[in-house]
Amino acid sequence: MIMNDNKKLDVRYLQLLAQSFPSVADASTEIINLQAILNLPKGTxxxxxxxxxxxxxxxxxxxxxxxxxxxxxxxxxxxxxxxxxxxxxxxxxxxxxxxxxxxxxxxxxxxxxxxxxxxxxxxxxxxxxxxxxxxxxxxxxxxxxxxxxxxxxxxxxxxxxxxxxxxxxxxxxxxxxxxxxxxxxxxxxxxxxxxxxxxxxGDIYDRGPGAHKILDLLQNYHHWDITWGNHDMLWMGAAAGNDACICSVIRISLRYANLATLEEGYGINMVPLATFAMDAYADDPCTEFRPILSGDAENLNEKSIRLTAQMHKAIAVMQFKLEAQLYEKHPEWKMQDRELFNFIDYEHGTIMLEGKIYSLRSCHFPTIDPANPCVLTDEEHELLQRLHHSFMVSEKLHKHIDMLLDHGCMYLVCNNNLLYHASIPLEEDGSLKKVEVYQGQPVAGKNLMETVGHLVRSAYQSDTNPVERDYAIDYFFYLWCGPDSPLFDKSKMATFERYFIEDKETHVEHKGNYFKLRDDEKICEHIMDAFGVTGPNRHIINxxxxxxxxxxxxxxxxxxxxxxxxxxxxxxxxxxxxxxxxxxxxxxxxxxxxxxxxxxxxxxxxxxxxxxxxxxxxxxxxxxxxLVADTDKGVELRKQIDDLMELLYAYRHGIITPKL
Structure with missing residues (x-):
């Protein structure tokens, strides 16, 4: 059928719409209702x-x-x-x-x-x-x-x-x-x-003691969304079974003397780690691993601080080994320069970084074989299996990660505002940087964010190709600390250096071009153009x-x-x-x-x-x-009004018979 403005009616669609609005009166009432809503003030x-x-x-x-x-x-x-x-x-x-x-x-x-x-x-x-x-x-x-x-x-x-x-x-x-x-x-x-x-x-997780409580609260909150942060991604990777992510999650919790989310929130058993750490690092003061204390943690006694430091060092060493294995497995990430245990002179207690030799604060590594420094010991391997199992069977953790997947994404465009956690990777000249994500053409900007989002979700889907799923699980760690990760976008994560090297020049994490250029209004306009953000009053929020x-x-x-x-x-x-x-x-x-x-x-x-x-x-x-008319909801409501006007036309011209 043809309307008098030469616009074709989709009769099948209008027949479906007629099931909800079966008469002229029903359709007319809904049009009046929607028109009225358009003229209400926008919600906060x-x-x-x-x-x-x-x-x-x-x-x-x-x-x-x-x-x-x-x-x-x-x-x-x-x-x-x-x-x-x-x-x-x-x-x-x-x-x-x-x-x-x-x-x-x-x-x-x-x-x-x-x-x-x-x-x-x-x-x-x-x-x-x-x-x-x-x-x-x-x-x-x-x-x-x-x-x-x-x-x-x-x-x-x-x-x-x-x-x-x-x-x-x-x-x-x-x-x-x-x-x-x-x-x-x-x-x-x-x-x-x-x-x-x-x-x-982004970044519900880490540092403070109540991430699990925040997600419990959000479970019943009426209307919310999240653009994932790198700390959220670390926990999502841990829940997906990435062992480097698991160790990193535990390490950060110990760094801030905060085990509440792990133990009380998700039932992760820390006793095996404590037992291992007290044995392996019994003679190590672990000075560089004393936790950062704030809030309730400030009341920890010296004995608890010492045990926390031992556990902290034990899991950090395991993390550095496991992430090095990932960098070796994925040379395309170009992060093999971060296999730092390979660059230590264990006899002299020094490390070579970028052609320069630095002294280490401590070279006490009882679980490292200098000939194979990135291989877990049998005891570490057994401990990792137990920790991995705890993360895999934590029902509440997986429930919360499902919430992040249901409500979350890498970016969001809402009411002329572009939302993302950290950055959009850029070249030095401000153009969008092309990044290879997985077995395909390098992608940039909006395509990059969407490709990463699809890969993240594929890690949790049983019908994902096993090779792709394995890569997706590994990729969580790149998203956490990779130089071209839109959730990180720095030259390196200098965790190892801050623990072991006194010289602060090694602690510097050079920010990506996005952070250098984001003060430029033209750069921000260019990014918003690339994401299809329109309107005279558009913004980036991160x-x-x-x-x-x-x-x-x-x-x-x-x-x-x-x-x-x-x-x-x-x-x-x-x-x-x-x-x-x-x-x-x-x-x-x-x-x-x-x-x-x-x-x-x-x-x-x-x-x-x-x-x-x-x-x-x-x-x-x-x-x-x-008004609501000025928002994304307004665009949606006007489309609904247009559809209902077509339904009225169809009723009045006998194309569809209304129910009496």
Missing amino acids: EHFLADLHGEYEAFQHVLKNASGNIKRKVGELFGTTLRETEKRELCTLIYYPEQKLELVKASEKDLDDWYHITIHHLVAVCRDVSSKYTRSKVRKSLPKDFSYIIQELLHERTEDSDKTAYVNVIIDTIINTGRADAFIIAIANVIQRLAIDQLHIL GHVPVKVGAGENPIKAGGKLMVIDGGFAQAYHKQTGIAGYTLVYHSRGFQLVQHEPFTSTEDAILRGTDIKSTTQIVEMSAHRM
């Missing part, structure tokens, strides 16, 4: 990067929506509430269960407090829900209180005819003993509606390299085209960065970059109403309030 997007296991800080930032809730409470109540009252209300919204216990222990007239507080919470909920359709808000409500919350949201005490009605609802909630449950429910709804979409720009604010670095680069939001969530970075992370908020009026001071503790937040002290920087404000 929340960007976070490099969480590094800092569960408490992440949870708090999520609960307060990077200060968005505090800002709304301030705007709503202005001078009608004292600052202490506004702070108490915010704490109640963030931590309702815990705050209620404190209130009930101290409040003399609890019914009066309930009545006032519920009115305040309803006002906040009404504000955060105002940019959504009633249908979307309804779907966000808990079943027990859905009807009641809807009534309170859409009736106001300012209407004299409704004052008694609203007050009776609240009185009845209190009199039936449901006030606590209602307050908890509406506080959670406020948290839920304050942020429409959460974007994580993390990976902490912005050292204390040293004067700026997270806004390339004339506002690039935003780097790794401000150092991990406690181990706070001294370097001077802050405790950035988050980026993109709402209907524009971008706001939020710079956070270190989070004290959840207990402080509850008991004393402390919040993360944050500084908000306006990055870019829109000339008009952005």
Whole structure:
């Protein structure tokens, strides 16, 4: 069939569409609904990067929506509430269960407090829900209180005819003993509606103790995605069975004296490693392997620190052997210069790097045969088998990796913003660098990111060609530390040098061209062109390299085209960065970059109403309030409207018969 504008109708598709909208009235109603949605304000997007296991800080930032809730409470109540009252209300919204216990222990007239507080919470909920359709808000409500919350949201005490009605609802909630449950429910709804979409720009894992808790929380979060980081990729490789990744994951955990995620989160048994390390390194002070202590780890006693250092050295030596075997197996990676045990003069305690000889801090390697330095001993091989088995049978680890695969990718284009964790490899002149990934033509830019993404997923698929699957599992380690890896993009990972060589010139990791050129607006424009990012207000958003604010670095680069939001969530970075992370908020009026001071503790937040002290920087404000029509969702909705208009045409011209 032909429409009068010479556009052919896809009758088969329209017949399928007619199953959902079987009449003219149904199709017309949906068109009206979609047109109305297009004119709502765009939902608020929340960007976070490099969480590094800092569960408490992440949870708090999520609960307060990077200060968005505090800002709304301030705007709503202005001078009608004292600052202490506004702070108490915010704490109640963030931590309702815990705050209620404190209130009930101290409040003399609890019914009066309930009545006032519920009115305040309803006002906040009404504000955060105002940019959504009633249908979307309804779907966000808990079943027990859905009807009641809807009534309170859409009736106001300012209407004299409704004052008694609203007050009776609240009185009845209190009199039936449901006030606590209602307050908890509406506080959670406020948290839920304050942020429409959460974007994580990689590196949930390592350094901090709570990566597994972050993923447990995300399991029930309403709408989130992740662009994988190199630390995530390391854990994904470990879960896929890459032994070098397994050793690296354990090494980093020991480096920061943090075994919580391994042992408590995923049930990985560290006793065999401890037993082996105490025996093999009994006479070694392992000074260079003493852990970096922060947070709870600062309370470790000397005996625990010594054991941690022994385990740390034992697993590091195994890692260096195993990664050397990978470099030998894959000469195409061009990383054989990183088989560092081959370059040591074991008799004189020196190593030759790039034609220069350096003294080693220690040359005590009881498990290394100088004639075959990269071969595991029988004891190391047995230990590795046990560790490998623990990773393979950890049900929770594999569940969390499945979540990363389901919600993740190498890059994402969303609402004219290009998201990725670290870099897009570039040549010196700023052109996209072609990189060989696996048995094919070298690829660059968007093709590189997509090829890597497909290879990562193939490692977990049983129907993948065995040769390709074996390569994909090996490739996780290249993604972790390979020079042309878009997740790393440095000349080397100088882990060995930092452990064993005093001379700091060997510690330097030369950044790839991307990091040298990303301040150039034209380079950023070129990258966005290559990824098909359009629109006058387009941006690149990434993390990976902490912005050292204390040293004067700026997270806004390339004339506002690039935003780097790794401000150092991990406690181990706070001294370097001077802050405790950035988050980026993109709402209907524009971008706001939020710079956070270190989070004290959840207990402080509850008991004393402390919040993360944050500084908000306006990055870019829109000339008009952005609507759903201005977003990717708007493009999708307009296509749906066009399809429904075609269905109406088909109904009215007898091409398809509507159901009466």
